[in-house]
Amino acid sequence: NAGVTQTPKFRVLKTGQSMTLLCAQDMNHEYMYWYRQDPGMGLRLIHYSVGEGTTAKGEVPDGYNVSRLKKQNFLLGLESAAPSQTSVYFCASTLADTDTQYFGPGTRLTVL
Amino acid sequence: RKEVEQDPGPFNVPEGATVAFNCTYSNSASQSFFWYRQDCRKEPKLLMSVYSSGNEDGRFTAQLNRASQYISLLIRDSKLSDSATYLCVVPMSNDYKLSFGAGTTVTVRA
Secondary structure (H helix, E strand, O other), X not given: OOOEEEEOOEEEEOOOOOEEEEEEEOOOOOEEEEXXXXXXXXOEEEEEEEEOOEEXXXXXXOOOEEEOOOOOEEEXXXXXXXXXXXXXXXXXXXXXXXXXXXXXXXXXXXXX | XXXXXXXXXXXXXXXXXXXXXXXXXXXXXXXXXXXXEEOOOOOEEEEEEEOOOEEEEOOEEEEEEOOOOEXXXXXXXXXXXXXXXXXXXXXXXXXXXXXXXXXXXXXXXX
16 A cells, blocks of 8 residues: 655756656545645645546646546646746645545656 | 744754644634644654644644634654654645645754
């Protein structure tokens, strides 16, 4: 039981490049979330999903897109990376009707 | 006003000391609260849940003051391994979304 995994762990992009971050969970959780964490700030919600095929915007969605084609996977896309997107990205998941979220190990992204 | 605010610290304490810090929240309707622990360059992990006036788990005690809208976390007999950032977390009103404080950093020294 791997829990929540994220791919890749590290990435360096140039401004304007695109990439996709993959989050996978094997706990059969309905809800999945993408956060970014920047120094001095709490985790901020980018997008989330309450089930397969559904997504919704969070607090800071601009510049990101997401997809949840399978219940166990939640993808975060950056179409045209900007230096302001340099951050640590965490994926989390939870069962419906609970508040406890389980986090992946994070992806450290640097945009030059 | 931020939904969740914490004293960033750092709190630098010797082994064996007691350290306590608070978190204030803005949503008076919140019913549950959480403390997560985050080690350097790692993911947050749930430390404690608080659903009523407080909760105790070994050396860790969380207390809730609904009238003043704050939650506190107290660590007794601090260990070196307690060095971490402690995140105060309050559920939002829908879709099981969470509001995270920026964290309180605790460093326990030998």
